[in-house]
Amino acid sequence: MNVIVIGLSHHTSPVELREQFAFADVKIPDALKSLREFGIAGEAVILSTCNRVEIYAATSLEPAKAFAELKQFLKTAHAFENPLGEEIYTLAEPHSLQHLFKVASGLDSMVLGETEILGQLKTAYKLAHQHKHTGARLNKAFQRAFNVAKHIRTHTSIQRGSVSVASVAVELAEKIFSSLAEREVLVIGAGETSEKVARALLSRGAKSIIVASRSFERAEILAKEFGGRAVQFEDWSAEFEKIDIAISSTSAPHHILDRAKLEPLMRARKNRPLLLIDIAVPRDIDPAVNFLENVYLYNIDDLQSIAADYLKQRKEEIVRCEQIIAEKVKPLLEMKKVRPQISTDGHRLKPMSAES
């Protein structure tokens, strides 16, 4: 049996199309059962995430025939009647296995090197395995993919560093403060990115969030969501004595915080370190405040350039990762040559319990 892949991903299709082919978790076991009952696949796993819908199948059909039937199956299962072109990709061995390894390692993800996909892939495999729709070929392939993902994570820098503005901000805070546990965060102006930064800081242990927004109602909603408190926009500077991190993203056309205003505030807070994250455009904070002692100012460009540099580093690792994958796929293909093929007569397949 050959392992083949058919699917749509963020590389080939927009979300409007992907969402039409998405499988709800509860429907996946039935879909897998159908694939086997129709004789399209002897073993199958369906991976359905926000960025991709893929069917991994082990089949004894000729790849071309199998791809045609799988494509039809996808269209029928989702009552999709329009023609499909390059939005759907099809891969046969060895590319199918290489693709599986790449997906597991986050090399095919929208955010290069992200790890969430590995968990999603494990869940998809577990679901198929529990319903006994996997056998020797896919068990071996998936177990090996998980091992390769782990190997790549530990032996390359593909997952190192933060590639989003929010996580870069958290990393910066961790460079300044010994621990985020006792840190109070002030969010001035409630934009989407500042929300994400605040959320990321909270998830890393920040003590509390104070929200100041021109719309007090909006500030209250956000503060409630974060388990923090809202303050009137005019009063945000009164909070500076307590806070350690300020995230600013107002739509003010001028600086709302400058050196003259911050200097007395720093004295009041006994010169404790202060991290200022200015996400607003035009900027909310006068760059000159960075010259004050114990003040660390980062604007959106700083954060984005750090994230971009991390991404660049990750991209530089792709070649190394692909070499690892190419090496790890080889034994899997050679193993297939010497192993007897398992029939696809619809009988229950014996799952493999351990990976060598």
Next chain:
Amino acid sequence: MAWFTDRHFFLLAVALYGLSAVYSVFLWRRGFRTDDRANYFLLLAAFALHTLAMFLRGFNFKQCPVNNLYEATTFIAWTIVAAYLVIGLLPRLRFLGAFASPILFAMGVFALMPALDPPHAAQPDFSNGLTSLHAALILLAIGAFGLSAVAALMFLTEEHDLKFHKLRAIFSLLPPIQRLERVMNGLLFGGILLLTAGLSIIPFLPTEKSDGHLKNDPLLPYSIFIWLFYLVLLVARWKFGQGGRRFAWSALGGFVFILLTFWGFLLLSPIHHP
């Protein structure tokens, strides 16, 4: 192995400090992105040789090896590296070694100058246990100030990077600057405790040597000045929140001042250099 003296062991230790200093330059140029384990082990090996050299000297003369400028300098360097090896058990603080090794190397080269190690007198200068304790406590204090200066140097480097070389700051594996500030503070506090203990022994020291000289000994006001300087530094931080860059510059400046002046005052002292 009579031809292989304690000074030879110390020379080997200094060579390792030098090697570590060279390695530190590479670490610095790479932006402190890789763990500093290699440097830690280099300094550990140097420490073993350094300790052996001090033991040999101590056993040879049957007293704590703190009698001349060579011994005083090696003792201070030994304190710095010993304290580093403890602090460096924390992976991120291990990078202190990269900042400490050039200072250790420079101190080692300075100590090895032959004029600093004249032959011991028949009657040792420090013939009393309390006198040895006094000297050892003061040198340990200077060692603690030395390591706090190393932490200050690291703080200033990282603080500058955080403000102006933002990419380098975030890619490095250096510890958070707040933690460095605590390390500096702790070492200064330990140093001042040791210095206080060392100075407070003076009234109980044997009087035959100090009699008539103590009032005229420039090392006494010098030591009090150093003690006051660090005390003011710590009080300013504790009482007025004087932290960050100024605190680090003061810790660094204080130790540089000691390095530049201590030997001079020691030579001027009629008690310590009769």
